[in-house]
Amino acid sequence: MSVPPSVARIRSLSSATQFASSDRSSFSGAIHADNDRFCPERIRIQAVHAHADYVSPYLNSRTKRMFDVIVAFSLLFLLLPLLLIVATLVRVTSRGPVLFKQSRTGADGVPFLVFKFRSMYAASCQERTVQQATRTDPRITPLGRFIRRTSIDELPQLLNVLQGHMSLIGPRPHAMAHDAYYAAQIPHYTKRFAARPGLSGLAQVRGSRGETPLTSDMERRISFDLDYIRTASFALDCRLMLATARETIFSSAAY
Numbered sequence: 001m002s003v004p005p006s007v008a009r010i011r012s013l014s015s016a017t018q019f020a021s022s023d024r025s026s027f028s029g030a031i032h033a034d035n036d037r038f039c040p041e042r043i044r045i046q047a048v049h050a051h052a053d054y055v056s057p058y059l060n061s062r063t064k065r066m067f068d069v070i071v072a073f074s075l076l077f078l079l080l081p082l083l084l085i086v087a088t089l090v091r092v093t094s095r096g097p098v099l100f101k102q103s104r105t106g107a108d109g110v111p112f113l114v115f116k117f118r119s120m121y122a123a124s125c126q127e128r129t130v131q132q133a134t135r136t137d138p139r140i141t142p143l144g145r146f147i148r149r150t151s152i153d154e155l156p157q158l159l160n161v162l163q164g165h166m167s168l169i170g171p172r173p174h175a176m177a178h179d180a181y182y183a184a185q186i187p188h189y190t191k192r193f194a195a196r197p198g199l200s201g202l203a204q205v206r207g208s209r210g211e212t213p214l215t216s217d218m219e220r221r222i223s224f225d226l227d228y229i230r231t232a233s234f235a236l237d238c239r240l241m242l243a244t245a246r247e248t249i250f251s252s253a254a255y
Contacts, residue, residue, distance in 0.1 A: 056232040059170075059195045063234055068168050071241075072161040079155060086117055086152055094141045096122025099156060104173035107196045112165040114173055115156035119144030151248050157199050169237045170198025171225035172209075182222075185215050192225040195232070202228040205243040 058064055076083070087098045100118040103111045120139040140148065147153040160166040166173070171192040174182070183189045203209065203224035212218040228236075 054230050055194050056230060058232045058234065059229065064167065064232075064237070065164075067234065067237060068161050071168055072158045075155075076158050076162075082152070083155060086147060086155075089143055090117055090147075093143045094118075094121060103176055104197065105176055105179045105193060106165050106173065107193060109190070109193050111176065112160070112163075114166075115159055117147055117153040117156060119148050119153045154199055161199065165196070167196040167198045169201055169228075169232075169240045170195045171201050171228070172204060173197035182215075182218055186219055186222055188226065189222055192222060192229070195225075195229050200240060200244040200247075201225065202240060205240055205247055 090098045096118055098118060100116045100120070101113050102116075104114045106112045119141060120137075121141055144153070157166055161168060179189075201224070203221040206224055208217070208221040208224055212221065
């Protein structure tokens with residue numbers, strides 16, 4: 001079965017292969033954004049075809065887009081009082097902006113600006129080192145620990161969904177410097193860009209969230225992402241939305 005070019009096209013971080021690390025078993029979680037090898041602004045992206053993989057037509061369907069818009073708008077309306085309260089608390093409990101904004105890699109490798117409630121001290125948000133958050137991370141504010149544990153910090157990404165940069169369900173977007181690093185470490189990593197990044201995804205409800213100290217941790221996450229891209233459907237999105245709600249309430253993996 002042939003795959004339409006508009007669906008099959010994904011983006012490859014071509015320069016990433018030039019700086020593959022000799023240690024493929026572990027990752028410190030920190031990459032200097034001003035390092036020429038990993039600077040997001042210098043990542044060159046080229047289009048390639050995913051000949052070997054089937055990409056679900058549902059990913060670019062009107063059904064998925066309508067589902068995203070209706071649910072995202074409804075959640076923003078229902079959660080507006082909570083969003084205003086959290087925004088006020090972020091503002092009054094620590095110095096800095098209410099929202100944290102960072103460039104991430106979107107569908108087809110096109111960068112976009114992701115929104116989150118700021119959960120770290122402002123000075124940490126301005127560091128040139130892109131580092132994954134850890135369970136006892138001193139950069140996180142007291143309020144930040146709560147909104148990260150409950151995933152409230154991710155709610156502003158509903159705006160990204162309405163903009164069309166994200167979907168409710170899809171591969172979670174990573175920092176662009178991390179995309180460049182892992183593209184050199186993990187075969188087929190860039191095939192995850194065949195779908196819009198999501199607020200949640202198959203990997204997250206299967207327990208593959210949080211920091212990835214070992215390359216194998218990220219490999220496991222990517223395998224879930226690619227499974228979703230091959231099998232995505234409206235029914236699966238509905239199941240993953242319900243599973244995400246359950247994970248948000250009962251899981252201790254978020255921090």
